[in-house]
Amino acid sequence: MALSPVIGKLLHKRVVLASASPRRREILSQAGLRFEVVPSRFKETLDKASFPAPYAYAMETAKQKALEVAARMYQKDLRAPDVVIGADTIVTVGGLILEKPVDKQDAYRMLSMLNGKEHSVFTGVAIIHCCSKGGQLDTDVCQFHEETTVRFSRLSEELLWEYIDSGEPMDKAGGYGIQALGGMLVEYVRGDFLNVVGFPLNHFCKKLVELYYPPGRHDVRRVKHDSIPAVDTFEDLSDVEGGGSDPAGGIEGGPGGQAAAGTRGAEANGAVESPPPFPADLLELIDGFKASKALFTACKLKVFDVLKDEAPLKAAEVAGRIDASVCGTGRLLDACVALGLLEKTDGGYRNTEVASRHLASDGEYSLHGLVTRHDDHAWELFTRLEVAVRQGPNAVAGGKVEDPAQSQQTTLQFMRAMHGLSKLTARRVATAFDLSRFTSACDLGGCTGALAHELAHEYPRMRVTVFDLPDVLEHVACFQPGGRPSERISFVPGDFFKDSLPEAELYVLSRILHDWPDDQVHALLGRLSGRCKPGGGVLVAEETVDEDPAAARSNLAAALSLLVRPRGRGRSGAEYRDLLEQHGFRDVRVAAAAGGALHLLLGTRASPP
Numbered sequence: 150m151a152l153s154p155v156i157g158k159l160l161h162k163r164v165v166l167a168s169a170s171p172r173r174r175e176i177l178s179q180a181g182l183r184f185e186v187v188p189s190r191f192k193e194t195l196d197k198a199s200f201p202a203p204y205a206y207a208m209e210t211a212k213q214k215a216l217e218v219a220a221r222m223y224q225k226d227l228r229a230p231d232v233v234i235g236a237d238t239i240v241t242v243g244g245l246i247l248e249k250p251v252d253k254q255d256a257y258r259m260l261s262m263l264n265g266k267e268h269s270v271f272t273g274v275a276i277i278h279c280c281s282k283g284g285q286l287d288t289d290v291c292q293f294h295e296e297t298t299v300r301f302s303r304l305s306e307e308l309l310w311e312y313i314d315s316g317e318p319m320d321k322a323g324g325y326g327i328q329a330l331g332g333m334l335v336e337y338v339r340g341d342f343l344n345v346v347g348f349p350l351n352h353f354c355k356k357l358v359e360l361y362y363p364p365g366r367h368d369v370r371r372v373k374h375d376s377i378p379a380v381d382t383f384e385d386l387s388d389v390e391g392g393g394s395d396p397a398g399g400i401e402g403g404p405g406g407q408a409a410a411g412t413r414g415a416e417a418n419g420a421v422e423s424p425p426p427f428p429a430d431l432l433e434l435i436d437g438f439k440a441s442k443a444l445f446t447a448c449k450l451k452v453f454d455v456l457k458d459e460a461p462l463k464a465a466e467v468a469g470r471i472d473a474s475v476c477g478t479g480r481l482l483d484a485c486v487a488l489g490l491l492e493k494t495d496g497g498y499r500n501t502e503v504a505s506r507h508l509a510s511d512g513e514y515s516l517h518g519l520v521t522r523h524d525d526h527a528w529e530l531f532t533r534l535e536v537a538v539r540q541g542p543n544a545v546a547g548g549k550v551e552d553p554a555q556s557q558q559t560t561l562q563f564m565r566a567m568h569g570l571s572k573l574t575a576r577r578v579a580t581a582f583d584l585s586r587f588t589s590a591c592d593l594g595g596c597t598g599a600l601a602h603e604l605a606h607e608y609p610r611m612r613v614t615v616f617d618l619p620d621v622l623e624h625v626a627c628f629q630p631g632g633r634p635s636e637r638i639s640f641v642p643g644d645f646f647k648d649s650l651p652e653a654e655l656y657v658l659s660r661i662l663h664d665w666p667d668d669q670v671h672a673l674l675g676r677l678s679g680r681c682k683p684g685g686g687v688l689v690a691e692e693t694v695d696e697d698p699a700a701a702r703s704n705l706a707a708a709l710s711l712l713v714r715p716r717g718r719g720r721s722g723a724e725y726r727d728l729l730e731q732h733g734f735r736d737v738r739v740a741a742a743a744g745g746a747l748h749l750l751l752g753t754r755a756s757p758p
């Protein structure tokens with residue numbers, strides 16, 4: 150995740166922060182967001198007991214704060230901003246929710262509860278997209294929350310009162326401000342510091358990524374606005390009832406306020422044309438290869454392994470562990486921070502959760518093998534894309550002639566890549582259809598057995614045979630949980646084009662067919678269909694190349710890969726269904742898995758006529 154392009158997504162929208170909190174304003178301004186501030190008038194009086202958990206209360210309050218501002222602005226002149234952001238921060242200790250103290254005694258009560266203990270700080274955030282539909286305000290609410298754990302030292306009465314007398318506690322949840330004097334009370338913080346201060350910026354940016362870069366759908370939410378209107382358009386919305394006398398006082402412009410006023414002045418003179426919308430998406434795309442390469446390099450140098458074992462570490466310490474230059478390592482680590490793969494704190498760098506789970510080389514859901522394969526193999530192939538486009542796929546067919554001494558390594562690398570990918574999707578593939586009627590299955594080209602394990606786990610009566618080339622099966626032991634396969638899983642070496650297929654009620658072809666041209670697909674399905682008894686089944690899992698333009702982005706990688714690796718062919722879901730039907734499979738059922746990335750088909754072998 151590159152942060153500034155995500156914030157850039159909001160640059161051409163009219164954004165309002167529905168909060169009087171100077172901390173929230175500061176955090177968002179410093180992140181480069183342009184916005185107006187319209188404090189919410191929503192009274193924080195929701196019944197706390199009616200919420201299943203404290204964070205639900207904070208999220209609902211945040212939502213109500215933002216909705217109140219959106220409705221008020223819309224009512225004022227039938228035009229709501231594009232986006233309204235609301236937030237609510239609470240402190241919880243011993244099952245109690247603490248908000249801002251009402252007086253000094255209340256502050257003392259709160260601080261005494263926190264004294265010498267650990268507590269949680271929750272901030273609920275609502276991002277509300279607004280538009281006008283049929284003369285009514287229409288809103289699309291996105292909410293989330295973030296939790297941070299804070300521990301106070303054991304503090305004397307004297308110190309507590311001294312702190313209370315400083316006045317700092319009064320406008321802060323739980324009666325303290327970690328960013329100022331209150332920092333002295335704090336022994337440690339676990340989680341996002343800015344979340345305690347009132348706004349979880351990191352989670353907010355991740356939410357923006359989800360909203361504006363949804364997988365497979367590109368930027369469908371874009372609302373076009375050429376400029377941000379003048380800030381004083383909503384001067385009457387100030388928190389001062391009746392509109393207030395100071396036109397600038399009600400709406401405190403963030404950095405956007407001044408820019409917007411400038412735009413308005415220029416337009417009024419008719420002298421300067423407003424610049425085109427900032428092409429943040431395009432710029433991110435242009436730089437996309439650098440992001441991939443930074444990720445590949447960090448993986449190859451095992452940065453995420455080092456930081457999984459030991460963190461936080463300073464750049465020099467990481468450089469020592471990976472045997473690289475301090476300056477180069479520092480730059481790489483910062484790039485990883487900008488990409489959302491690492492976090493940087495005063496103590497040094499640490500992995501994000503995603504990095505620990507997917508980018509370290511060990512771990513059940515590691516994609517380290519896939520990344521390495523992309524770096525060593527796909528990267529080089531893609532440098533030949535232009536040749537493939539100019540001269541046709543066969544121009545790059547074959548690629549490098551592999552050194553036999555390296556081919557074992559290459560096989561292992563390929564297996565690691567496939568294993569990581571299969572582990573991510575196997576459960577979904579195994580459960581997309583009810584397969585409990587089958588007591589035996591054969592996973593053709595089943596590689597490390599990742600899907601076989603899920604099938605055996607999900608269907609206790611099922612025995613699964615993994616059928617794959619001898620070279621592949623030679624290495625399967627290191628991929629078995631606990632070092633050995635389950636009793637109901639067997640590995641049979643063979644070539645599915647030549648050797649007799651093991652007997653089974655269900656045949657599985659997961660990510661196999663796309664790799665072969667039509668004649669070989671027909672040959673394989675013909676053999677499989679001949680072996681499958683009536684009532685038996687075939688389960689196909691494939692990434693498809695669909696005509697639907699909405700899916701074009703997710704198809705892109707698959708389609709281009711097939712151009713530089715031209716042995717196979719991308720097919721649509723309908724083509725796979727046709728293929729199964731041509732080979733005697735009926736009642737073909739279709740499902741999607743892994744967020745729509747995989748197309749699944751289950752066909753039943755009909756009795757021969």
Ligand SMILES: Cc1cn([C@H]2C[C@H](O)[C@@H](COP(=O)(O)OP(=O)(O)OP(=O)(O)O)O2)c(=O)[nH]c1=O
Pocket residue numbers: 167168169170171172173188189193214236237238239240249270320321322323325326327328331345346347
């Ligand atoms: C715990 C803690 C809270 N706070 C602040 C963040 C929030 O501004 C405030 C909690 O009150 P909120 O009701 O979340 O926010 P607010 O009243 O300041 O602003 P608005 O309702 O208009 O959005 O406490 C700190 O500044 N530092 C801290 O360490």
